Amino acid sequence: MIRTAILGASGYVGGELLRLLARHPDLRPTRLFGDSKAGQRLGAVHPQLSGAMAEVAVERFSDDALDGIDLVFAALPHGESQKIAGAILERGLKLVDLGADFRLRDPADYARWYGEPHAAPALIERFAYGIPELHRDAIRSAQAVAAAGCYPTATILAVKPLVDAGLIDPDSLIVDAASGVSGAGRAVKEGTAFNTVDGSFAAYGLLNHRHTAEMEQELGATVLFTPHLAPMTRGILATCYAAAAKPMDPDAPLAALRQAYAGEPFVRVSDDPPSTKWVSGSNGAVVTARYDARTGRVVMLGAIDNLGKGAAGQMIQCANLMFGLDETAGLAAEGVYP
Template identity: 50%
Template sequence: MADSAAPHDIGNSEAVAAPKNNAGAAHGAARIGIVGASGYTGAELLRLAAAHPSFDVVAVSGDTQAGAAVRDLYPSLAADYGDLRYCAYDPAIFVGLDVVFLGLPHMASAPVVADLYKRVGCVVDLGSDFRLVDAALYPQWYGAEHPLPELLGEIPYGLPELGREALRGAAGVAVPGCYPTAAALALAPFARGGFISTSGVVIDAASGVSGAGRAPKPATTFSTVDEDFVAYGLLDHRHTPEIEQATGCQVLFTPHLAPMVRGILATCYARPREGMTTDDALGVLADFYSDEPFVVIHRDAPHTKATLGANTCHLSARVDPRTGWLVVLSAIDNLVKGASGGAVQCANIALGLPETAGLPTTGLMP
């Protein structure tokens, strides 16, 4: 989710682990593996899987942590994964599993997808490798030709609220980035309904430092981030084409790093159809998401902390009659709805499980 000049990327995971001794798993449980399980998204996948009624984690990898116990790296997981250890990635460990999640850096997932696609029930990639349909965009935004362009478009984009049917029975899923998740859920109802001009849309979004991943970086140390607020990726952040693809809008996207651990707040500006009021805008959101269990619409401005630990997106909107702008605000937990929770939601759909299984909707307060 980030570039080298900026500190935001959900895919800075690394790892694979030995099979978990889970003799108490329910009959018929889905056998789960995680490649890149030592990063923050991998740890979040393990947390969510521990509460999932149908998931049995049998293999986790993390090359730089191979041999280490999960509980030593993440004591918060000790109660559920006391015997689990990371192992070096070997495709033979994962072939035949029901779902394999990939929590790897940008452009690192494709070789693993080549190993596992259609050799497991579903490969759910939390990285950027299969999000963009147009292969020509990868050299421009990621600095490399795509190694498997034939799979672009075949592996569906995994934002269920905007494209659920393509995920049913899918052999692979490309989980959106965290910023695109927040922005697309805010803007898509208005763009798809013809309620806004789709050109000249502006998105200012701020994220917590966990989006930069577990690996230490000079720009994300406590002494750098604390008491600071900074924009990065000016004019060229990698999520720009993904947001445009997901929303159908031309966007000017500016991400910011906020001095908090989790959360994204996206403030999106667009020119609405003439005569739109704030009540109209809130009605557009309420109608579009009326049957969605993970979307909350409220007149008050959303708080990132309201989403902490939950797979929810909180939305609100205003129309300013003075300037003529529509403002749509979106809050998510970047590690849950913006990454691992969204991935579990997609896996549930792909496997034919209840979509809400194992996914919390209540945030942690205070």
């Protein structure tokens, strides 16, 4: 049994971790921290939980919080895990950070996109970037993993094989993506109220969404990224465009994807454009791509559940690797459909 702590247990990502850990054979949710809901029953915070887990109280983080813990999931607002990662790693614990603090290799990128200097730049190199399909060996041997962002996960899974195969010009990349509302987190605001979102499709964060930096880093690309909010709770679809590096066979984009993901348990290559619903509630991803000879462009699409492959699911997949477990333990590739 791997004794697991969650920091930020009361948010949506915390809740999804708890739902998944309730069925995980090896990871045991042992200490659950969340300052704003400290003292409340988990069942009051996450109404989906039941049984004994619902009766556990959320704790306030304290000095002895991590005694006896093997693994820490940190699902905190950006800037917070920078403050505590050093102490966690010094204790020899494994750390999976679901926030944005350790995704960017270059502290200058963090400063530029997040508007403040990084508080623990020396620790960055100790984190593997948490997409197992692309960094499996690094994750296996890492003490710490930085979760890929939700938009970057959908984008990078769809685009990286084509960059690697030399099929597209990475400096021409446009990423147009839509997210379900859970991607905006649990904080209550008018922009994510039901009445605002129902029947609404809109872009936000024009030109300057922070996930741009991750995409550029992992793809070695220049990216113009436009996120949209769609009237659904879960799911991200990234529709990505790039200039073809050269004329190619119409099957080349799909072939590159199939080669990259052969044997992967969670990434599926589809002939048809995927729906976010195919992977809702799961750790699955679906990608496809097309070459448009008429305009000389390639279109690449990736669909995930932002809370699954885009957050809690993928980080359990990483934790499984870090502890030498079956990579698929506690995870499903099948979406809850319809």
